[in-house]
Amino acid sequence: MLINIVEIVISVLLVGLAFLALSGKSMIRSVMFLSLLSMLSVISFVLMQAPDVAVTEAVIGSGLVTSLFVFTILAKKKAGAKE
Amino acid sequence: MKKFLAFALSIGLGVMIILALNSNEFFPSMGEADLSERISNSFLNRSVLGSAQDVIFGETEVTEGGPANMITAIVADYRSFDTLGEITVLFVSSLGVALLLGATKQKRLDLNFKPNFMLKVGSRALFAIILMTGIYVTIHGHLTPGGGFPGGTMIASSILLLYLADDTFRTQVKGFKILESVAGSLYIVIGLIGLFAADYFLVNFIDNGIVGTLFSAGIIPIVYVLIGLKVRSEISGVIDNFLTEEETV
Numbered sequence: 001m002l003i004n005i006v007e008i009v010i011s012v013l014l015v016g017l018a019f020l021a022l023s024g025k026s027m028i029r030s031v032m033f034l035s036l037l038s039m040l041s042v043i044s045f046v047l048m049q050a051p052d053v054a055v056t057e058a059v060i061g062s063g064l065v066t067s068l069f070v071f072t073i074l075a076k077k078k079a080g081a082k083e
Numbered sequence: 084m085k086k087f088l089a090f091a092l093s094i095g096l097g098v099m100i101i102l103a104l105n106s107n108e109f110f111p112s113m114g115e116a117d118l119s120e121r122i123s124n125s126f127l128n129r130s131v132l133g134s135a136q137d138v139i140f141g142e143t144e145v146t147e148g149g150p151a152n153m154i155t156a157i158v159a160d161y162r163s164f165d166t167l168g169e170i171t172v173l174f175v176s177s178l179g180v181a182l183l184l185g186a187t188k189q190k191r192l193d194l195n196f197k198p199n200f201m202l203k204v205g206s207r208a209l210f211a212i213i214l215m216t217g218i219y220v221t222i223h224g225h226l227t228p229g230g231g232f233p234g235g236t237m238i239a240s241s242i243l244l245l246y247l248a249d250d251t252f253r254t255q256v257k258g259f260k261i262l263e264s265v266a267g268s269l270y271i272v273i274g275l276i277g278l279f280a281a282d283y284f285l286v287n288f289i290d291n292g293i294v295g296t297l298f299s300a301g302i303i304p305i306v307y308v309l310i311g312l313k314v315r316s317e318i319s320g321v322i323d324n325f326l327t328e329e330e331t332v
Contacts (some may be wrong), residue, residue, distance in 0.1 A: 011097075015093050016093075021091055023089035023090070051228035052154045052228045052229065052233075054325075057218070059237050063240045064239070066326060067240070068322075071194070071326060
Protein backbone atom coordinates (compact mmCIF):
# COMPACT_ATOMS: atom_id res chain seq x y z
CA MET A 1 0.00 0.00 0.00
CA LEU A 2 2.77 2.43 0.95
CA ILE A 3 4.78 1.37 -2.11
CA ASN A 4 1.72 2.07 -4.26
CA ILE A 5 1.40 5.63 -2.94
CA VAL A 6 5.13 6.23 -3.47
CA GLU A 7 4.86 4.89 -7.01
CA ILE A 8 1.93 7.19 -7.82
CA VAL A 9 3.68 10.24 -6.37
CA ILE A 10 6.86 9.45 -8.30
CA SER A 11 5.05 8.95 -11.60
CA VAL A 12 3.15 12.22 -11.26
CA LEU A 13 6.41 13.99 -10.42
CA LEU A 14 8.08 12.36 -13.45
CA VAL A 15 5.42 13.70 -15.82
CA GLY A 16 5.57 17.13 -14.16
CA LEU A 17 9.36 17.30 -14.41
CA ALA A 18 9.20 16.20 -18.06
CA PHE A 19 6.79 19.08 -18.73
CA LEU A 20 9.10 21.54 -16.93
CA ALA A 21 12.14 20.28 -18.86
CA LEU A 22 10.31 20.67 -22.17
CA SER A 23 8.97 24.14 -21.46
CA GLY A 24 11.95 25.60 -19.62
CA LYS A 25 12.86 29.16 -20.62
CA SER A 26 16.65 28.77 -20.50
CA MET A 27 18.67 25.77 -21.63
CA ILE A 28 20.48 25.36 -18.31
CA ARG A 29 17.16 25.13 -16.46
CA SER A 30 15.95 22.39 -18.82
CA VAL A 31 19.17 20.44 -18.23
CA MET A 32 18.71 20.70 -14.46
CA PHE A 33 15.13 19.40 -14.72
CA LEU A 34 16.36 16.56 -16.95
CA SER A 35 18.92 15.63 -14.29
CA LEU A 36 16.18 15.62 -11.62
CA LEU A 37 14.04 13.47 -13.91
CA SER A 38 16.72 10.82 -14.17
CA MET A 39 17.31 10.93 -10.40
CA LEU A 40 13.61 10.17 -9.86
CA SER A 41 13.63 7.46 -12.51
CA VAL A 42 16.47 5.82 -10.54
CA ILE A 43 14.06 5.50 -7.60
CA SER A 44 11.35 4.09 -9.85
CA PHE A 45 13.81 1.53 -11.28
CA VAL A 46 14.68 0.43 -7.74
CA LEU A 47 10.96 0.09 -6.96
CA MET A 48 10.59 -2.06 -10.08
CA GLN A 49 13.42 -4.27 -8.72
CA ALA A 50 15.95 -3.57 -11.46
CA PRO A 51 19.07 -2.48 -9.51
CA ASP A 52 21.45 -2.97 -12.45
CA VAL A 53 19.51 -0.51 -14.60
CA ALA A 54 19.26 1.86 -11.63
CA VAL A 55 23.04 1.96 -11.11
CA THR A 56 23.66 2.60 -14.80
CA GLU A 57 20.96 5.29 -14.96
CA ALA A 58 22.34 7.03 -11.86
CA VAL A 59 25.86 7.15 -13.23
CA ILE A 60 25.19 7.93 -16.89
CA GLY A 61 21.84 9.73 -16.90
CA SER A 62 22.21 12.08 -13.99
CA GLY A 63 26.00 12.31 -13.74
CA LEU A 64 27.86 12.17 -17.02
CA VAL A 65 25.22 13.39 -19.50
CA THR A 66 24.24 16.35 -17.31
CA SER A 67 27.83 17.51 -16.87
CA LEU A 68 28.55 17.18 -20.60
CA PHE A 69 25.40 19.23 -21.36
CA VAL A 70 26.41 21.90 -18.85
CA PHE A 71 29.92 22.17 -20.26
CA THR A 72 28.58 22.40 -23.82
CA ILE A 73 26.15 25.18 -22.83
CA LEU A 74 28.92 27.11 -21.05
CA ALA A 75 31.18 26.82 -24.11
CA LYS A 76 28.39 27.90 -26.47
CA LYS A 77 27.59 31.02 -24.44
CA LYS A 78 31.22 32.07 -24.50
CA ALA A 79 31.48 31.70 -28.26
CA GLY A 80 28.32 33.81 -28.71
CA ALA A 81 29.62 36.61 -26.48
CA LYS A 82 32.78 37.02 -28.54
CA GLU A 83 31.05 38.15 -31.72
CA MET B 84 2.06 27.84 -27.61
CA LYS B 85 5.31 26.18 -26.58
CA LYS B 86 3.92 25.54 -23.10
CA PHE B 87 0.77 23.98 -24.53
CA LEU B 88 2.83 21.72 -26.83
CA ALA B 89 5.04 20.64 -23.95
CA PHE B 90 2.00 19.95 -21.75
CA ALA B 91 0.27 17.89 -24.44
CA LEU B 92 3.45 15.95 -25.25
CA SER B 93 4.29 15.00 -21.66
CA ILE B 94 0.70 14.16 -20.63
CA GLY B 95 0.04 12.27 -23.88
CA LEU B 96 3.20 10.17 -23.64
CA GLY B 97 2.53 9.41 -19.97
CA VAL B 98 -1.05 8.28 -20.68
CA MET B 99 0.16 6.17 -23.62
CA ILE B 100 2.74 4.38 -21.48
CA ILE B 101 0.23 3.74 -18.67
CA LEU B 102 -2.41 2.40 -21.10
CA ALA B 103 0.13 0.21 -22.89
CA LEU B 104 1.33 -1.34 -19.64
CA ASN B 105 -2.04 -1.55 -17.93
CA SER B 106 -4.10 -3.31 -20.59
CA ASN B 107 -1.37 -5.66 -21.75
CA GLU B 108 -1.96 -9.21 -20.64
CA PHE B 109 1.69 -10.12 -21.30
CA PHE B 110 2.72 -7.69 -18.56
CA PRO B 111 1.33 -9.05 -15.25
CA SER B 112 1.52 -6.97 -12.10
CA MET B 113 4.63 -7.32 -9.96
CA GLY B 114 4.97 -10.54 -7.99
CA GLU B 115 2.23 -12.38 -9.89
CA ALA B 116 4.19 -13.51 -12.94
CA ASP B 117 4.42 -17.27 -13.40
CA LEU B 118 8.16 -17.78 -13.71
CA SER B 119 8.09 -21.54 -14.24
CA GLU B 120 6.91 -21.14 -17.83
CA ARG B 121 9.37 -18.45 -18.71
CA ILE B 122 12.84 -18.58 -20.23
CA SER B 123 14.28 -16.52 -17.34
CA ASN B 124 13.61 -19.44 -15.01
CA SER B 125 16.27 -21.54 -16.74
CA PHE B 126 18.69 -18.60 -16.48
CA LEU B 127 17.91 -18.32 -12.73
CA ASN B 128 18.48 -22.04 -12.15
CA ARG B 129 21.54 -22.08 -14.44
CA SER B 130 19.98 -24.88 -16.49
CA VAL B 131 20.05 -23.43 -20.00
CA LEU B 132 22.12 -26.36 -21.31
CA GLY B 133 19.97 -28.87 -19.43
CA SER B 134 21.86 -29.40 -16.14
CA ALA B 135 19.11 -29.35 -13.54
CA GLN B 136 20.26 -28.62 -9.98
CA ASP B 137 19.47 -26.19 -7.19
CA VAL B 138 21.76 -23.18 -6.87
CA ILE B 139 22.38 -22.22 -3.23
CA PHE B 140 24.26 -19.01 -2.41
CA GLY B 141 27.63 -19.75 -0.82
CA GLU B 142 27.42 -23.54 -1.12
CA THR B 143 26.99 -24.73 -4.69
CA GLU B 144 30.33 -25.43 -6.33
CA VAL B 145 29.83 -26.37 -9.96
CA THR B 146 27.29 -24.31 -11.84
CA GLU B 147 26.72 -23.66 -15.47
CA GLY B 148 26.99 -19.87 -15.30
CA GLY B 149 29.33 -18.91 -12.49
CA PRO B 150 28.34 -15.50 -11.10
CA ALA B 151 25.83 -15.01 -8.29
CA ASN B 152 24.28 -12.07 -10.13
CA MET B 153 21.96 -13.37 -12.83
CA ILE B 154 22.38 -10.29 -15.05
CA THR B 155 26.16 -10.73 -15.06
CA ALA B 156 25.71 -14.39 -15.95
CA ILE B 157 23.76 -13.34 -19.01
CA VAL B 158 25.91 -10.34 -19.98
CA ALA B 159 29.38 -11.79 -19.49
CA ASP B 160 28.85 -15.53 -19.82
CA TYR B 161 25.88 -16.65 -21.92
CA ARG B 162 25.89 -13.56 -24.16
CA SER B 163 29.56 -12.60 -23.96
CA PHE B 164 29.85 -12.25 -27.72
CA ASP B 165 27.15 -9.54 -27.65
CA THR B 166 29.16 -7.69 -25.00
CA LEU B 167 32.15 -7.75 -27.33
CA GLY B 168 29.93 -6.04 -29.89
CA GLU B 169 28.77 -3.49 -27.32
CA ILE B 170 32.27 -2.40 -26.38
CA THR B 171 33.03 -2.18 -30.11
CA VAL B 172 30.10 0.25 -30.45
CA LEU B 173 31.50 2.34 -27.58
CA PHE B 174 34.94 2.26 -29.22
CA VAL B 175 33.52 3.45 -32.56
CA SER B 176 31.64 6.32 -30.86
CA SER B 177 34.74 7.50 -28.99
CA LEU B 178 36.66 7.23 -32.26
CA GLY B 179 34.06 9.45 -33.93
CA VAL B 180 34.33 12.07 -31.17
CA ALA B 181 38.13 12.00 -31.48
CA LEU B 182 37.90 12.41 -35.26
CA LEU B 183 35.54 15.40 -35.01
CA LEU B 184 37.01 17.23 -32.01
CA GLY B 185 40.57 16.02 -31.77
CA ALA B 186 43.56 18.01 -32.94
CA THR B 187 47.31 17.71 -32.72
CA LYS B 188 47.88 20.80 -30.56
CA GLN B 189 45.22 21.17 -27.90
CA LYS B 190 44.60 23.42 -24.93
CA ARG B 191 41.87 23.52 -22.31
CA LEU B 192 38.63 25.20 -23.30
CA ASP B 193 38.42 28.42 -21.27
CA LEU B 194 34.87 28.59 -19.96
CA ASN B 195 33.49 31.75 -18.43
CA PHE B 196 33.60 30.47 -14.89
CA LYS B 197 36.53 29.99 -12.57
CA PRO B 198 36.53 27.23 -9.93
CA ASN B 199 36.37 28.79 -6.47
CA PHE B 200 37.91 27.44 -3.27
CA MET B 201 34.93 25.33 -2.20
CA LEU B 202 34.69 23.62 -5.59
CA LYS B 203 38.40 22.82 -5.57
CA VAL B 204 38.44 21.30 -2.08
CA GLY B 205 35.10 19.50 -2.48
CA SER B 206 36.14 17.93 -5.77
CA ARG B 207 39.39 16.65 -4.27
CA ALA B 208 37.46 15.06 -1.39
CA LEU B 209 34.76 13.54 -3.59
CA PHE B 210 37.24 12.28 -6.18
CA ALA B 211 38.65 9.59 -3.90
CA ILE B 212 35.20 8.38 -2.78
CA ILE B 213 33.83 8.12 -6.31
CA LEU B 214 37.02 6.42 -7.53
CA MET B 215 36.85 3.83 -4.73
CA THR B 216 33.15 3.17 -5.42
CA GLY B 217 33.86 2.72 -9.10
CA ILE B 218 36.67 0.24 -8.46
CA TYR B 219 34.50 -1.66 -5.95
CA VAL B 220 31.58 -1.88 -8.39
CA THR B 221 33.89 -3.07 -11.16
CA ILE B 222 35.60 -5.78 -9.09
CA HIS B 223 32.36 -7.05 -7.51
CA GLY B 224 30.49 -7.12 -10.82
CA HIS B 225 29.77 -10.85 -10.58
CA LEU B 226 28.27 -10.59 -7.07
CA THR B 227 26.37 -7.29 -6.85
CA PRO B 228 24.50 -5.08 -9.32
CA GLY B 229 26.79 -3.04 -11.48
CA GLY B 230 29.87 -4.31 -13.23
CA GLY B 231 32.21 -3.09 -15.90
CA PHE B 232 30.05 -0.55 -17.66
CA PRO B 233 28.69 1.46 -14.67
CA GLY B 234 31.96 1.07 -12.73
CA GLY B 235 34.03 2.34 -15.63
CA THR B 236 31.68 5.28 -16.11
CA MET B 237 31.92 6.07 -12.37
CA ILE B 238 35.73 6.23 -12.59
CA ALA B 239 35.41 8.44 -15.67
CA SER B 240 33.10 10.84 -13.81
CA SER B 241 35.63 11.08 -10.97
CA ILE B 242 38.13 12.18 -13.60
CA LEU B 243 35.56 14.71 -14.82
CA LEU B 244 35.54 16.14 -11.27
CA LEU B 245 39.31 16.69 -11.55
CA TYR B 246 38.69 18.58 -14.80
CA LEU B 247 36.10 20.72 -12.97
CA ALA B 248 38.41 21.59 -10.11
CA ASP B 249 41.43 22.70 -12.11
CA ASP B 250 41.60 25.02 -15.12
CA THR B 251 44.78 23.59 -16.51
CA PHE B 252 44.37 19.91 -15.63
CA ARG B 253 44.66 17.33 -18.42
CA THR B 254 44.88 13.55 -18.14
CA GLN B 255 47.52 11.41 -19.77
CA VAL B 256 45.60 10.86 -22.99
CA LYS B 257 48.32 8.74 -24.58
CA GLY B 258 48.39 6.39 -21.59
CA PHE B 259 44.61 6.02 -21.78
CA LYS B 260 44.82 5.05 -25.44
CA ILE B 261 47.43 2.37 -24.68
CA LEU B 262 45.33 1.06 -21.73
CA GLU B 263 42.21 0.92 -23.88
CA SER B 264 43.83 -1.03 -26.70
CA VAL B 265 45.56 -3.43 -24.28
CA ALA B 266 42.27 -4.13 -22.44
CA GLY B 267 40.32 -4.65 -25.67
CA SER B 268 42.98 -6.94 -27.11
CA LEU B 269 43.18 -9.00 -23.90
CA TYR B 270 39.42 -9.58 -24.05
CA ILE B 271 39.76 -11.08 -27.54
CA VAL B 272 42.87 -13.04 -26.48
CA ILE B 273 40.88 -14.61 -23.61
CA GLY B 274 38.17 -15.52 -26.08
CA LEU B 275 40.69 -17.08 -28.45
CA ILE B 276 42.24 -19.10 -25.61
CA GLY B 277 38.75 -20.46 -24.99
CA LEU B 278 38.40 -21.27 -28.69
CA PHE B 279 41.68 -23.20 -28.91
CA ALA B 280 41.98 -24.74 -25.43
CA ALA B 281 38.30 -25.57 -24.90
CA ASP B 282 35.21 -25.76 -27.05
CA TYR B 283 34.18 -22.36 -28.38
CA PHE B 284 34.90 -18.62 -28.43
CA LEU B 285 34.77 -16.91 -24.98
CA VAL B 286 34.00 -20.16 -23.12
CA ASN B 287 34.45 -20.04 -19.34
CA PHE B 288 37.52 -22.29 -19.10
CA ILE B 289 38.55 -21.65 -15.47
CA ASP B 290 36.85 -23.47 -12.57
CA ASN B 291 33.79 -21.69 -11.29
CA GLY B 292 34.44 -22.01 -7.55
CA ILE B 293 31.76 -21.48 -4.91
CA VAL B 294 28.87 -19.22 -5.89
CA GLY B 295 28.99 -15.92 -4.00
CA THR B 296 32.68 -15.67 -3.09
CA LEU B 297 34.95 -13.01 -4.55
CA PHE B 298 37.26 -15.45 -6.34
CA SER B 299 34.64 -17.35 -8.25
CA ALA B 300 32.98 -17.48 -11.64
CA GLY B 301 36.12 -18.27 -13.64
CA ILE B 302 37.02 -15.74 -16.31
CA ILE B 303 34.02 -13.49 -15.69
CA PRO B 304 35.63 -11.13 -13.10
CA ILE B 305 38.73 -10.86 -15.30
CA VAL B 306 36.65 -10.04 -18.36
CA TYR B 307 34.53 -7.52 -16.44
CA VAL B 308 37.58 -5.72 -15.05
CA LEU B 309 38.97 -5.53 -18.60
CA ILE B 310 35.64 -4.11 -19.82
CA GLY B 311 35.73 -1.58 -16.95
CA LEU B 312 39.25 -0.44 -17.88
CA LYS B 313 38.24 -0.09 -21.53
CA VAL B 314 35.03 1.84 -20.81
CA ARG B 315 36.81 4.09 -18.33
CA SER B 316 39.60 5.05 -20.73
CA GLU B 317 37.20 5.58 -23.65
CA ILE B 318 34.85 7.87 -21.69
CA SER B 319 37.78 9.77 -20.18
CA GLY B 320 39.06 10.32 -23.73
CA VAL B 321 35.62 11.60 -24.78
CA ILE B 322 35.55 14.00 -21.79
CA ASP B 323 39.04 15.23 -22.65
CA ASN B 324 37.97 15.82 -26.25
CA PHE B 325 34.89 17.76 -25.15
CA LEU B 326 36.85 20.04 -22.81
CA THR B 327 39.78 20.89 -25.09
CA GLU B 328 40.02 22.97 -28.23
CA GLU B 329 42.52 23.53 -30.99
CA GLU B 330 45.28 25.93 -30.14
CA THR B 331 45.00 29.00 -32.31
CA VAL B 332 48.22 30.96 -32.59
